[in-house]
Amino acid sequence: MTLKSDDIRNIAHLARLHIEEDAISDYVNDLTSILSLVDQMNAVDSSGVAPLSNPLDASQRLRTDEVTETSQRDKFQQIAPDVADGFYRVPKVIE
Amino acid sequence: MSDWESVIGLEIHAQLATVSKIFSGASTAFGAEPNTQACAIDLGMPGVLPVLNREAVNMAIRFGVAIGAQIDPHSVFARKNYFYPDLPKGYQISQFELPIVGKGHISISPAEGEHKEIGITRAHLEEDAGKSIHDQFPDQTGIDLNRAGTPLLEIVSEPDMRSAKEAVAYARKIHSLVRYLEICDGNMQEGSFRCDANVSVRRKGEHELGTRAELKNINSFRFLERAINFEIERQIDLIEDGGQVVQETRLYDAERDETRSMRSKEEANDYRYFPDPDLLPVAISDEDIARIRAELPELPEQKKQRYIGELKLSDYNAELLTANRDTALFFEAALIDSPQLSAQLVNWILGDLAGALNRTGLDISAAPITPPMLAQLVARIADHTISGKIAKEVFEAMWQGEGSADAIIEARGLKQITDSSAIETLIDEVIAANPEQVEQFRAGKDKVLGFFVGQVMKQSQGKANPGQVNAILRDKLK
């Protein structure tokens, strides 16, 4: 599977990663070679095998519905890049 | 319009009425100061992990049982990946291939006498995002994550509706049901019940579905109807003018009563769903389902059928009474005291009581008149203590908090006059005072009787029993 520069740009956009134009070709090469490694999976027939998500094949434990947290806003917002009036702030988003 | 058919499906997000969030122990209470109900998990802090709220699962199962759906014994949570500032982890924990609730159905009554079954494709659990506030700061958007992590049940209908009216009837039915089940408070203003509509059109007889648009930002049933109607018109006009409907998200603007395309937030989002590795499949047994089924309250449909079958109410009245659980419960409470007066109670509840509630903007559960109070009023009419007309005056006084029906009747001296001799005396007075009209009546003008009745009622301050007045008058005027 060979990737092209536009593929890198598209995936980088999906992942919201800025990649310098002059680094794109390095990424094309690196990612293409990683994908060749990954394509080795196709050598094996796995039809009918149930996918494994959790190594222990366990079931979800359920939590009682009760309020256990109190506000720690000040502590959490102390480490925030931009807060005001209790809100986190980002450049204006137009919907 | 007549060669066209509209095809409508609704996606409803019902905020589940748990006290804590779906994956954390922070509170879900509405109206708190920004970011005071967002714990580390809700903020998507590095290293935090989700743990599933049992009550959210129970509520979803309740809904599934109520719509006759299969409950998946091993449903799976999946990550829906996209970037938006009110989505702190950069993904929403939702369900994709294996939702907790499968196919079900619900019946609606879009107009009196009409019935239709609407299919429900699935319902699944997911977490809500936070809120983006655009008008707090001049050049920035403020993010409040209090709402992030609130449990949602996303209910997806089949595209079975063919008009805005049907869509509204369906939305109201689901609204009523989630309130009956006590899984959602249904408060559309506060955003705990949100409807998105998928609308497309096609020429009658065509089997393929047209391209659909998704309508968002609708927060009342009235707006839902308007938004859908606008969109249907827009799509038909567009196609008739040679254009093509584009698959997109459109926002409803209530002020202008129109739908508008959203700025490209939707650029064919690739959500890259995959099972969330921090959560395990939710195992639900037949015992769990049976237990929840046994604990279900009587559901609207069952109640409605019982009212029709046992209480002999009309389909229409039964539908109206059961649409809102609080109304039905009010009715049932009043019936306890006076089971034989069901027909009269229905009329008062759907008539004067509903009118007063509407006027004052109150919920029936906050009404100043309680079920026993209403039952007493209705009983006093039935036992002829007061007339129907006087009863309206008593009702108003009760509404204003003057006390029970009996107390008011006593205090204002409103008892109906049923003593024949007293009525005779009144009638004699009126006849004596109006010889001309007596002549007219005896000459054959029957309508004049009404004049005499009116005069007698006036003399008695409305308290004379109208039936007796009528009978005695006729007798005396012969």
Added chain:
Amino acid sequence: MANSVIGICQGLARGEFSSVEITKDYLARMQQHNPTLNCFISVSEELALNQARQADAMRAAGNAGPLNGVPIAHKDLFCTDGVRTSCGSRILDNFIAPYDATLIEHFKRDGAVMLGKTNMDEFAMGSSNENSFYGPVANPWNIQHVPGGSSGGSAAAVAAGLAPAATGTDTGGSIRQPAAFCGVTGIKPTYGRVSRYGMIAYGSSLDQGGPFARSAEDCALLLQTMAGFDPRDSTSSEEAVPDYSARLGQGIEGVKIGLPKEYFAEGLDSRLAAVIENAIDELRKLGADIKEISLPNTGLSIPTYYVIAMAECSSNLSRFDGVRFGHRCDDPVDLEDLYKRSRGEGFGAEVKRRILIGTYALSAGYYDAYYLKAQQLRRMIKNDFQNAFENVDLILAPTTPGVAFKIGAKTDDPVSMYLQDIYTISLNLAGLPGMSLPVGFVDGLPVGMQLIGNYFDEAGLLAAAHSYQQVSDWHLQTPDLES
């Protein structure tokens, strides 16, 4: 002064020294050697001394917990309340964690002292500790060579005696491989054994936290503190935690140990193979029953691992967006710019590569071919181990294909770096426990041997390693730092 956890516990108990004294000792060694080795990203001197004073006071009051007063270094992947937690990344360079990971709470509960946060490959992605924003870590045995990764800082710190023990995490070998390269003992527990709450996620279905120390005996003590059910982690197991130390001496007489033929084939440096053969002989002498087994799907493990790990991390790292914490770019012009530049500036090249591949693998049209396929192969690999464990109690293998390579030797080709994980990766896929212990040297660099156990048989692994360490002294060797 004592340099093993057991030795320190005994010394403290006998009043030979105080926690404050021994903590100061380690802090001094760290100050002396960290400039060369670069094991530590953050040194928490004031906190450490406070904790040491508190530990001494608790001991005096008769309330000493099992690790009272013992100084420990923690991989910079564990959230530590009030202390920077960087994950070796610029994007978290300014992140002061607002809470403690469960694992950190356990250490506090048991009275341990935190020396500092150790260097690591950025977000645990790497096998050499060359991917850190804070620069590479040097192998104390030869500072031109890598210590391994991603927990390179922790392994090197223990090897160099800058800490008697340290915590690490292992997603594809990140405890075992650096343990092998640095000549220390390290164990990756069964998936679900140690809580992941507060352990910043890389590959959520693969990550496990575990200890580095000088011996299996020390590891047993640490694992006792680290292990246990955590209601805050849905993947945490309720399996009871045995007394690991009590079972150390159970010996390996009659224990069936399998050697997977696929692991002793080409690709393994022959000199390493010879060293491991000697170790196997020792185990035979101790009564172990050695037999050949097969793990046929071994060859699939690398691609399977990388697809799953990259897919999971591409999603796990989305929260690093410059909005609520961490690095934010200057003067973002709009939201897109905020995201792209904050993340572009904050993440290193390897992390970006993995996010891109992971995003690609999950994207529309590729999910079945990559992610779903990998999950199927994962089950096949797990089944291989299950089948093997029908006939053996433990599996023995090399930890790495060679000894520690030179810094810079593999940084040009990501794939050649990925191939370093060949012997360690499979058991992360299966969720099994595994450990590495030192068994010799080649070219002056340590050789590690790997032991793999069945689910929740950490006690069996530690006992086997302990038996070996009773009749050998590789684990007691220390590098000469002055040279």
